[in-house]
Structures are given as C-alpha cells and as structure tokens.
Amino acid sequence: MAALDQAETPDADTREIGDVLLRVDRISLYFGGVRALNNISFEVREHEILAIIGPNGAGKSSMLNVINGFYHPQEGTITYRGKTRSRMRPYQAAAQGIARTFQNIALFKGMSTLDNIMTGRLLKMHQPFWMQALYWGPAQREEIEHRKFCEEIIDFLEIQHIRKTPVGRLPYGLQKRVELGRALAAQPTLLLLDEPMAGMNVEEKEDMCRFILDINEEFGTTIALIEHDMGVVMDISDRVVVLDYGRKLADGPPDSVRSDPAVVSAYLGVGHD
Amino acid sequence: MEGFLSDIFIAPFVSMWEYPVFLVEVLVGGLLVGVMYSLVALGFVLIFKASGVFNFAQGAMVLFAALFFAGFLEAGMPVWLALGASAVVMVALAIVTERVVLRPLVNQPPIVLFMATIGLTFFLDGFGQMIWGSDIKVIDIGIPKEPLEIHGVLINSFDIVAGVTAGLLVAGLALFFHYTKIGRALRAVADDHQAALSVGIPLQSIWVIVWSVAGLVALVAGIMWGSSLGVQFSLALVALKALPVLILGGFTSIPGAIVGGLIIGASEKIGEVYWGPALGGAIEDWHAYMIAMVFLLFRPQGLFGEKIIERV
Numbered sequence: 001m002a003a004l005d006q007a008e009t010p011d012a013d014t015r016e017i018g019d020v021l022l023r024v025d026r027i028s029l030y031f032g033g034v035r036a037l038n039n040i041s042f043e044v045r046e047h048e049i050l051a052i053i054g055p056n057g058a059g060k061s062s063m064l065n066v067i068n069g070f071y072h073p074q075e076g077t078i079t080y081r082g083k084t085r086s087r088m089r090p091y092q093a094a095a096q097g098i099a100r101t102f103q104n105i106a107l108f109k110g111m112s113t114l115d116n117i118m119t120g121r122l123l124k125m126h127q128p129f130w131m132q133a134l135y136w137g138p139a140q141r142e143e144i145e146h147r148k149f150c151e152e153i154i155d156f157l158e159i160q161h162i163r164k165t166p167v168g169r170l171p172y173g174l175q176k177r178v179e180l181g182r183a184l185a186a187q188p189t190l191l192l193l194d195e196p197m198a199g200m201n202v203e204e205k206e207d208m209c210r211f212i213l214d215i216n217e218e219f220g221t222t223i224a225l226i227e228h229d230m231g232v233v234m235d236i237s238d239r240v241v242v243l244d245y246g247r248k249l250a251d252g253p254p255d256s257v258r259s260d261p262a263v264v265s266a267y268l269g270v271g272h273d
Numbered sequence: 274m275e276g277f278l279s280d281i282f283i284a285p286f287v288s289m290w291e292y293p294v295f296l297v298e299v300l301v302g303g304l305l306v307g308v309m310y311s312l313v314a315l316g317f318v319l320i321f322k323a324s325g326v327f328n329f330a331q332g333a334m335v336l337f338a339a340l341f342f343a344g345f346l347e348a349g350m351p352v353w354l355a356l357g358a359s360a361v362v363m364v365a366l367a368i369v370t371e372r373v374v375l376r377p378l379v380n381q382p383p384i385v386l387f388m389a390t391i392g393l394t395f396f397l398d399g400f401g402q403m404i405w406g407s408d409i410k411v412i413d414i415g416i417p418k419e420p421l422e423i424h425g426v427l428i429n430s431f432d433i434v435a436g437v438t439a440g441l442l443v444a445g446l447a448l449f450f451h452y453t454k455i456g457r458a459l460r461a462v463a464d465d466h467q468a469a470l471s472v473g474i475p476l477q478s479i480w481v482i483v484w485s486v487a488g489l490v491a492l493v494a495g496i497m498w499g500s501s502l503g504v505q506f507s508l509a510l511v512a513l514k515a516l517p518v519l520i521l522g523g524f525t526s527i528p529g530a531i532v533g534g535l536i537i538g539a540s541e542k543i544g545e546v547y548w549g550p551a552l553g554g555a556i557e558d559w560h561a562y563m564i565a566m567v568f569l570l571f572r573p574q575g576l577f578g579e580k581i582i583e584r585v
C-alpha cells in the first residue's frame with residue numbers, strides 16, 4: 001500500500017497527534033428561524049480521529065457541511081491549514097485535501113465501483129483534455145497510474161468482487177464502503193465521515209472500524225466522523241465533541257466526555273441508542 | 274379505397290424493390306439530414322444531463338448563432354473569422370447564461386429552470402434581431418449544391434458536406450465526453466450533484482462548458498441550415514425536429530441522440546418520398562412525431578434504456 005501514503009505523512013504506525021489542522025471558531029448557522037449551529041468552536045489536530053456525537057438534529061451533519069463548504073455559516077471562521085476563511089467552497093475544500101462521505105449515501109449510482117473511485121481522483125488528473133480524448137502518450141500513462149492507484153484502494157477495502165458492478169445495485173453496507181473508497185481516492189488530508197456505520201450489522205461495523213483505524217494509522221489521515229454507536233465512538237476516537245441543539249456540550253477524550261453530567265443528561269433526555 | 278390501401282401497403286414496397294438505387298439515394302439523403310438532427314438533439318441532451326434543465330432555448334440558439342455568423346459575413350469578415358467570432362459569441366452567451374440564469378436559480382425545481390429558458394428564448398430572438406435586423410439573411414460559404422454521383426447513386430453534395438461536418442462534430446464530442454476528465458465530471462454531475470461537488474468538480478465550470486458546447490453545436494446547425502433555408506425566424510423551429518429524436522433516444526443518452534437522429538432523418542425522408550403522395554404530402558411536419566410516439570409505447574425509457582434520473 002506504499003502508493004497510498006501521503007507525501008507529507010511521516011512514518012506510518014508511529015502515529016502522533018500533531019498541530020491544529022482545522023479550527024472552527026464561533027460558527028453560527030441559521031436556517032430561517034432554526035439555529036442549526038450556535039457559536040461552535042473546536043479544533044481538529046493532525047492525525048487524530050475526532051468523533052462528533054449528539055442526538056438527532058443536533059447539528060452534526062450541518063457542521064460537516066460547513067467544513068466542506070456545502071453550507072455557509074452566517075457567523076464565525078474556519079481555519080484550515082493555517083488559512084482563515086469565513087466560508088469554504090466545495091471545490092476549494094476538495095482541492096485542499098478535504099474528502100467526505102454522506103449520511104445518505106451519495107454515490108454515482110449509474111457508474112461501477114471502479115468508476116466511482118476513479119471519479120474521486122478527478123482532481124489529481126492533470127493531463128489536458130485533448131490529450132485524454134486522444135488517449136495519447138502521457139495521458140494514457142496517467143490514466144493507467146490512476147487506475148492502478150484505485151485498484152489498490154479496492155484491494156484495501158476488500159471490494160474486488162464488485163469492481164465492475166454498478167453501485168446502484170449493491171447492498172447498503174457495500175455502498176458505504178465504495179463511498180469511503182471514493183473519498184480515499186483523493187488522498188485526503190482530512191476525511192469527514194457522516195455516520196459511516198449507520199444501518200450496518202455488527203460484522204460490517206467491525207470491518208468499517210478496522211478500515212477507519214487502518215486509514216488513520218497507515219496513511220496518517222486525519223478523520224472527523226459522526227457516529228451514534230457509543231461503543232464504536234469510545235473504541236476508535238481520540239477525542240469527542242458533543243453537540244446538542246446546535247450547541248457544544250463537551251469536548252475532550254472519550255472517557256471524560258462519557259462521564260460529563262451535561263452529556264449524560266442530554267442523552268438520557270433523548271433516549272438514543 | 275382499395276387504391277388508397279394499395280398506395281399505402283403495397284405500392285411503396287414494390288417501388289423500393291424495383292428501384293433499389295433510388296431507395297439508397299433516399300436513405301442516404303435521410304441519414305445525412307438525420308446527422309443534423311442528432312447534432313441539435315445532442316445539445317439538448319448535454320444540457321439536460323449536466324444541469325437537469327430542459328433547454329427550450331436550443332432552437333433560439335440556432336437562430337441566434339446563424340444571425341451572428343451571417344451578420345459577421347455581411348460585415349465583410351472572411352469565413353474563418355466569422356466562424357471564430359460567432360463561436361466567441363456563443364461561449365460568451367454560455368458564460369452569461371450560467372451567471373445570470375443558472376447560478377441564481379440553482380436548486381430550484383426543474384419547471385422553474387424550464388420557464389427561465391423560455392425567457393431566454395425570447396431574449397435571444399429579440400436581442401439577435403435588435404442587432405442584426407429581421408430581414409432574411411443569406412449564408413453562402415461556398416458549399417457546392419449540385420448533386421453528386423457515387424456508384425450510380427445521386428446525392429446532394431450539400432447534404433454530404435453538412436452530414437460529414439455534423440458527423441465529425443458528433444464523433445469529436447462523443448470522444449471528448451467519453452474519454453476526458455471533463456466527460457467523467459459531466460457524467461458525475463449528471464448522476465449526483467452533491468457527490469460531484471464533494472469530489473471537487475466545479476459545477477459552474479461544467480455548466481459553462483456544456484452550454485458552450487450546446488452553443489457551438491447550435492452554431493454549426495445554424496450555419497448548415499441557414500445556408501440551405503436562409504437565416505430567418507423559421508430556423509428556430511428546426512430545433513423542434515430534435516424533439517422526436519429525444520423521445521426516441523431518451524433525454525439522457527448521447528448515443529441515443531445520435532442513433533435517434535439517424536433513424537428519424539432516414540424514416541422521415543423515406544416516409545415523405547414513398548408515403549407522402551398517398552397521404553397528400555406535407556407529412557414531414559408530423560410523422561417524425563408519430564414514429565417517436567409509437568416507439569414510446571414500446572420503450573418508454575428510449576432506445577438505450579438509461580433510466581430516468583431523479584435529481585436532488
């Protein structure tokens with residue numbers, strides 16, 4: 001899997017939490033009268049796995065949408081890799097190494113698994129289009145290289161058997177995996193996962209956990225994920241941010257967050273799984 | 274009555290059988306016209322795929338492009354310069370359309386965008402005539418019009434030039450959209466906007482590209498049809514010929530548009546020549562639609578069966 005490594009990633013396996021990669025600062029986001037995010041600040045550090053948790057409607061997905069530029073907050077700033085902005089744009093976010101998956105899977109349903117993953121690599125393709133159209137020399141070489149890279153991702157995620165299958169026909173669990181593959185194809189610095197394990201059975205969840213941990217350890221990718229399964233969250237995350245009704249309730253290592261009275265009462269109040 | 278039935282069910286086939294060379298002539302003529310239909314249909318399909326917009330203004334774009342081209346020629350530009358200048362106009366139109374129409378209306382229901390393209394149609398008609406006047410213009414770029422004989426088959430040489438040009442353009446576009454990253458991006462956008470954005474596809478650039486391509490396609494169609502019909506308002510109606518092609522080929526299929534255009538072109542000519550007299554002539558206005566409708570009964574998803582895509 002050497003090719004999957006990022007250039008800027010130091011040694012694999014000796015994962016060390018580094019500097020602040022992303023800082024959201026006093027972000028507020030409204031939809032009409034609804035305050036989806038209320039003055040939220042937190043940081044994501046290099047190479048860590050950060051979990052964002054909270055009851056339904058807490059604003060978790062909205063937070064990810066703000067980070068990759070789908071939503072534009074009315075207040076606050078986002079500092080990513082040292083550059084402060086009042087809003088991201090999706091293209092900007094992708095070009096700067098932010099990749100993501102969606103709560104309600106957003107795949108290219110008509111395309112095969114391989115094509116989906118290749119599309120995730122679009123920004124890495126640099127040959128001019130007329131060379132590609134003629135499939136000529138350097139363009140051909142580039143295409144083959146990208147193809148090889150995507151095959152590595154396919155091996156890594158153990159989805160060789162569905163390489164050519166149109167993803168619309170795949171079962172839910174596999175679709176989630178392909179979506180993760182497409183995000184990985186961009187060799188992201190920051191990977192945003194919106195409920196990567198929702199709707200999966202125990203076995204599928206275990207696989208997904210393993211992939212997430214491997215991605216983080218082997219490639220040093222920083223991961224921010226949203227997850228409802230507290231067992232999973234406690235197992236894999238380095239730090240947890242808790243949201244409730246658009247506010248931040250707590251922020252810290254899993255153990256301290258779990259025993260935080262505000263968190264306990266929010267969760268008891270809603271009765272989440 | 275008997276004579277009528279025989280005129281419809283027997284005589285055409287007898288005459289096809291007896292004069293095969295003539296049948297080939299009709300067929301080839303039809304196919305060459307059909308390529309032009311493919312071209313216009315392709316403009317529709319590209320825009321529909323990329324932005325989910327049914328572009329009512331496609332016909333107006335044909336007229337608009339032809340007006341500019343003819344106007345530039347009249348102003349004394351050489352053909353290549355007029356061609357380049359009109360191409361620039363069409364690209365500029367794409368940029369302005371994206372900026373002023375598509376971007377502000379993003380995420381609105383398709384019907385709203387459809388209405389907006391109706392508005393665009395009126396704007397193009399009005400603006401084009403404001404600049405160039407409403408007199409009929411002639412385009413003469415020296416394409417020969419005499420019939421040509423190939424292996425005993427007589428073919429209109431203008432149809433050949435038009436057909437080959439359109440064919441090359443269609444092939445080039447097919448290549449472009451199949452093998453390039455822009456093509457991949459276009460397919461991604463057509464499939465899922467949100468996902469496309471998340472992998473870094475700049476939606477707005479894709480729209481500009483697609484509308485530019487549709488504009489260039491309109492330009493070529495405008496020049497070809499303008500040369501044979503003259504540049505006048507009825508040119509905008511020619512685009513209506515693309516509608517049965519779309520019904521046949523499916524709104525989202527590029528191969529569908531190409532093959533559909535050929536089928537409509539060929540069957541239109543054959544119908545006109547062999548069945549036209551029995552049905553009292555002038556059937557070319559409606560029978561393409563009839564073919565498309567009958568076809569629709571059997572294959573509602575169109576020739577190549579791409580299923581209709583629901584978009585967010």
Ligand SMILES: Nc1ncnc2c1ncn2[C@@H]1O[C@H](COP(=O)(O)OP(=O)(O)OP(=O)(O)O)[C@@H](O)[C@H]1O
Nearest residue numbers: 031034036054055056057058059060061062063103
């Ligand atoms: N596009 C939108 N338009 C209007 N309101 C929205 C939009 N997106 C989110 N909201 C509102 O913002 C609030 C937070 O929603 P969000 O999807 O971020 O919650 P969540 O924490 O991800 O919940 P869940 O666990 O159900 O996914 C909700 O009240 C929701 O209705």
Ligand SMILES: [Mg+2]
Nearest residue numbers: 060061062103
């Ligand atoms: Mg959510």
